[in-house]
Amino acid sequence: MAAQIWGSEKRARRRREISAKIAQMPELHDSKPLPFMTREEKIMESARKLTILTEKMGQIIDPTDPAELYHLNNEVLGLEGNPMALHGVMFIPALSAQASDEQQAKWLPRALRREIIGTYAQTELGHGTNLQNLETTATYDLATQEFVLHTPQITALKWWPGNLGKSSNYAVVVAHMIIKAKNYGPHPFMVQLRDEKTHEPLPGITIGDIGPKMAYNIVDNGFLGFNKYRIPRTNLLMRHTKVEADGTYIKPPHAKINYSAMVHVRAYMLTGQAIMLASALNIATRYSSVRRQGQIDKSQPEVKVLEYQTQQHRLFPSIARAYAFQFAGAETVKLYEHVLKEMKSGNVSLMADLHALTSGLKSVVTYQTGEGIEQARMACGGHGYSMASYISEIYGVAIGGCTYEGENMVMLLQLARYLVKSAALVKSGQSSKLGPLVAYLGVKSEPTSLIDRIPNSGFTEYVKTFQHVSKRQTLKAADMFFGLMEKGEKREIAWNKCSVELNRASRLHTRLFIVEAFVRRVNEIADIRIKEALTDLLHLHVNYELLDIASYALEDGFLSASQLDYIRDQVYLYLGKIRPNAVSLLDSWEFSDIELRSVLGRRDGNVYENLFKWAKSSPLNKTDVLSSVTQYLKPMMEKARL
Numbered sequence: 001m002a003a004q005i006w007g008s009e010k011r012a013r014r015r016r017e018i019s020a021k022i023a024q025m026p027e028l029h030d031s032k033p034l035p036f037m038t039r040e041e042k043i044m045e046s047a048r049k050l051t052i053l054t055e056k057m058g059q060i061i062d063p064t065d066p067a068e069l070y071h072l073n074n075e076v077l078g079l080e081g082n083p084m085a086l087h088g089v090m091f092i093p094a095l096s097a098q099a100s101d102e103q104q105a106k107w108l109p110r111a112l113r114r115e116i117i118g119t120y121a122q123t124e125l126g127h128g129t130n131l132q133n134l135e136t137t138a139t140y141d142l143a144t145q146e147f148v149l150h151t152p153q154i155t156a157l158k159w160w161p162g163n164l165g166k167s168s169n170y171a172v173v174v175a176h177m178i179i180k181a182k183n184y185g186p187h188p189f190m191v192q193l194r195d196e197k198t199h200e201p202l203p204g205i206t207i208g209d210i211g212p213k214m215a216y217n218i219v220d221n222g223f224l225g226f227n228k229y230r231i232p233r234t235n236l237l238m239r240h241t242k243v244e245a246d247g248t249y250i251k252p253p254h255a256k257i258n259y260s261a262m263v264h265v266r267a268y269m270l271t272g273q274a275i276m277l278a279s280a281l282n283i284a285t286r287y288s289s290v291r292r293q294g295q296i297d298k299s300q301p302e303v304k305v306l307e308y309q310t311q312q313h314r315l316f317p318s319i320a321r322a323y324a325f326q327f328a329g330a331e332t333v334k335l336y337e338h339v340l341k342e343m344k345s346g347n348v349s350l351m352a353d354l355h356a357l358t359s360g361l362k363s364v365v366t367y368q369t370g371e372g373i374e375q376a377r378m379a380c381g382g383h384g385y386s387m388a389s390y391i392s393e394i395y396g397v398a399i400g401g402c403t404y405e406g407e408n409m410v411m412l413l414q415l416a417r418y419l420v421k422s423a424a425l426v427k428s429g430q431s432s433k434l435g436p437l438v439a440y441l442g443v444k445s446e447p448t449s450l451i452d453r454i455p456n457s458g459f460t461e462y463v464k465t466f467q468h469v470s471k472r473q474t475l476k477a478a479d480m481f482f483g484l485m486e487k488g489e490k491r492e493i494a495w496n497k498c499s500v501e502l503n504r505a506s507r508l509h510t511r512l513f514i515v516e517a518f519v520r521r522v523n524e525i526a527d528i529r530i531k532e533a534l535t536d537l538l539h540l541h542v543n544y545e546l547l548d549i550a551s552y553a554l555e556d557g558f559l560s561a562s563q564l565d566y567i568r569d570q571v572y573l574y575l576g577k578i579r580p581n582a583v584s585l586l587d588s589w590e591f592s593d594i595e596l597r598s599v600l601g602r603r604d605g606n607v608y609e610n611l612f613k614w615a616k617s618s619p620l621n622k623t624d625v626l627s628s629v630t631q632y633l634k635p636m637m638e639k640a641r642l
């Protein structure tokens with residue numbers, strides 16, 4: 001199963017080897033539990049481990065393999081981030097995709113050797129979503145052949161970029177490029193922010209940390225202002241766009257090609273979210289198989305809480321989602337790598353498809369991951385609320401994904417643009433022009449679902465039902481939009497009036513893709529035992545998801561009330577079937593205790609001993625009487641007693 005999750009036997013074995021090596025290297029372990037550290041201590045601890053990793057990485061992993069790097073990162077540095085989180089996730093990808101060969105030769109080796117630390121500075125205090133209204137300017141000075149970066153007002157301060165505040169000395173900065181008074185829109189520039197020797201901010205740069213956040217606090221998300229700060233013309237990233245010395249602008253082959261670093265993260269973050277969901281579920285499911293509370297049969301002893309159907313219903317559909325996200329994420333990364341290769345050689349024809357797909361997936365996956373993690377926390381009762389479970393930290397980090405890399409509603413609307421265009425093709429009889437991801441929009445569906453009528457139909461009838469509701473909602477939302485425009489409404493106003501319905505279409509389309517990715521994977525599996533276990537999980541997935549969106553299929557009678565009962569019964573049937581495999585389905589992800597950082601979810605299952613030991617190690621318990629008591633509470637009580 002681990003091979004299915006991680007992509008191959010070799011990958012699963014390598015993960016085990018890496019975890020085993022790290023277990024033998026105490027210098028790479030947290031020196032005390034992270035929840036007992038202040039933010040400053042955590043940042044120091046992370047930097048300590050990061051520098052050891054830089055020295056010893058080659059002994060542990062193949063540093064050129066992103067999957068091994070990511071695993072090493074999760075084990076040693078953890079999900080709260082590190083001083084170079086953005087360096088690997090956005091700075092290097094931005095340089096790799098957007099810098100010319102000559103620029104790459106100059107900067108990439110230095111970045112890869114970690115001579116310099118970089119980030120991606122795009123969002124501003126006043127604007128994150130609407131990139132056209134970013135306010136930082138890069139004005140070309142023909143006389144000196146330099147760009148002058150400037151922050152005209154407070155809302156133009158860069159705000160949020162990870163590791164910008166304190167760690168990075170370089171950044172890819174996105175600014176509106178102005179040449180001879182003409183604004184060419186947002187473009188990426190390589191900018192040195194700090195002196196390489198002293199790490200002091202360079203003259204003309206105002207920089208700092210934006211303060212503590214809901215989670216992810218090891219990362220120093222920062223602010224940045226420029227006061228007429230000059231950089232050479234050749235610091236504009238020039239793989240796709242060029243500016244000649246005389247100010248001539250050579251436009252890129254696709255208007256949005258400079259957005260590739262964002263698409264990179266959107267593609268890669270899906271498996272990151274799956275891992276966080278599976279981690280939280282691993283903790284909750286292990287705990288639920290240890291925790292005994294109440295009886296189902298009063299004549300019997302107290303049961304493990306995992307025996308309760310409500311507990312299973314709370315956890316198991318999310319286990320199925322974690323697998324589904326992992327499989328869909330793996331497919332998306334493959335597609336991304338393919339499109340990136342094509343883009344580098346000038347073929348930009350697949351960019352729109354990839355943008356639509358990743359926009360929908362990042363939105364649905366992050367939202368459902370958040371839901372699943374929060375349910376996992378609640379499934380642990382009181383102990384889930386303790387930082388000993390670590391689930392609240394996992395939640396805080398994962399839920400950030402709903403906002404970063406494009407706010408979810410906004411990204412769903414991006415996919416909706418693509419769906420509406422596809423609907424227009426269907427309506428004008430040009431279905432043959434539909435791309436493979438939306439080809440189903442042009443296929444006539446049966447009048448009713450055959451879900452409970454064709455035994456052994458595999459998952460075909462389920463996929464057809466998901467296709468039906470997605471198609472119907474897309475065409476309905478598109479009709480609504482076109483209808484408003486026909487009545488004379490301006491395009492943007494009509495769009496806004498339909499946007500809730502449009503986003504519903506985007507979610508349904510994306511959920512269909514996730515189901516299909518799960519089906520594709522299960523169909524590929526040769527090992528009969530693995531196939532059987534995953535087929536059960538897939539049954540739960542399709543029935544649970546369909547029940548969740550059933551109103552769309554009931555509206556037009558595609559599903560009947562009796563079919564709904566059938567689907568519901570299937571959910572209960574598969575909850576029971578999955579119960580014996582539940583812990584194994586999560587243990588198969590092979591998270592080490594070091595990586596999980598959860599006292600509640602350790603592999604040994606000694607929940608109560610571990611919790612008591614952890615509580616005793618709390619800094620508050622170093623003394624029996626705290627100074628807050630001697631200084632304030634004791635005098636108050638004494639005064640009251642007088």
Ligand SMILES: CCCCCCCC/C=C\CCCCCCCCCCCC(=O)SCCNC(=O)CCNC(=O)[C@H](O)C(C)(C)COP(=O)(O)OP(=O)(O)OC[C@H]1O[C@@H](n2cnc3c(N)ncnc32)[C@H](O)[C@@H]1OP(=O)(O)O
Nearest residue numbers: 066069088129131256259268269272351355404405406417
């Ligand atoms: C140790 C190292 C390990 C390395 C291992 C790697 C493994 C990594 C694994 C896991 C990763 C986990 C990551 C966790 C850590 C994450 C850290 C946090 C990082 C966060 C960084 C950021 O947030 S950066 C800032 C992100 N900002 C945004 O996303 C902004 C959102 N807004 C937009 O994208 C745009 O404004 C917009 C798309 C909403 C609109 O753009 P614009 O105004 O320019 O568009 P128009 O309206 O003019 O035109 C729309 C038109 O353009 C098309 N389009 C838009 N974008 C694209 C695109 N990217 N590609 C192709 N086409 C695009 C769109 O479809 C429209 O087309 P039409 O034909 O007109 O419909």
Ligand SMILES: Cc1cc2nc3c(=O)[nH]c(=O)nc-3n(C[C@H](O)[C@H](O)[C@H](O)COP(=O)(O)OP(=O)(O)OC[C@H]3O[C@@H](n4cnc5c(N)ncnc54)[C@H](O)[C@@H]3O)c2cc1C
Nearest residue numbers: 120121122123127128129160161162400403404405406409
């Ligand atoms: C943990 C974290 C890390 C980050 N890291 C980075 C980084 O490294 N680099 C970087 O540059 N940025 C980073 N960001 C910033 C992030 O990319 C932005 O916050 C994000 O893109 C959302 O933009 P915003 O904050 O402007 O939200 P807003 O756009 O102000 O969103 C507020 C609300 O308005 C709605 N809204 C906005 N526009 C529309 C619209 N057109 N239609 C409908 N509804 C709309 C949204 O749906 C939302 O409900 C990070 C953010 C976080 C939380």
